């Protein structure tokens with residue numbers, strides 16, 4: 089086990105493939121139990137899935153949406169914000185709180201928003217899903233988040249003082265390598281994606297996207313899905329997974345509720361970048377359009 093300049097010391101990461109239902113309070117309480125379980129198993133960074141406090145679907149966003157701002161939001165207006173802050177503090181972990189539907193009270197706009205908390209329960213970062221999930225595969229799946237949601241406009245990099253920097257983005261965001269590459273080039277040791285692929289795109293693209301982002305950027309990548317619920321309107325793919333900087337899948341869930349763990353080690357980032365030194369071989373003079 090070793091460290092490097094990106095990841096100061098090895099850290100155990102947990103992805104909670106949560107089974108959520110329609111009862112928000114029950115989802116929050118269940119998430120708390122699972123975060124505590126992950127912490128008891130030694131995890132110091134814990135990730136929840138996209139829309140972990142509600143069913144996933146455009147018809148549900150307004151009903152489950154909460155105000156995040158103005159800060160600090162009240163417990164009544166934002167129960168999920170408060171629950172996440174408390175569970176991070178109780179478990180003493182960095183918590184990437186999946187995502188929740190957010191209502192911005194002044195503009196009345198809805199967002200798909202991820203909140204990251206420190207082990208003392210402080211909010212470290214807010215990521216609003218940048219790329220909305222609008223797809224149409226005839227006979228298979230049509231989904232249009234943009235009918236209800238507005239997009240965020242920022243790449244989110246979070247400094248975890250004990251470890252280093254991570255990037256947080258949400259699900260469909262993973263299909264845009266530009267976002268991942270910029271985050272990695274700004275020094276993130278891991279890219280965290282709370283997500284909820286589906287049973288059409290999941291089998292083909294979920295793992296591939298995770299491995300591609302890890303291979304391109306030679307850093308850790310984590311994808312955290314809800315468990316599959318065949319009684320829900322949206323059938324999540326599941327298969328939460330953690331990929332190492334060499335693009336090897338270290339651990340992968342099936343579709344049921346479970347927690348997957350992996351030890352992240354800065355030495356693996358160094359080893360990969362030393363062996364395949366694309367970081368120093370880039371030719372930005374040949375493709376200046378992508379230079380930072």
Ligand SMILES: NC(=O)CCC(=O)C(=O)O
Nearest residue numbers: 221259260284285286289
């Ligand atoms: N929740 C999402 O953004 C789903 C993305 C997805 O399924 C995909 O194929 O991309």
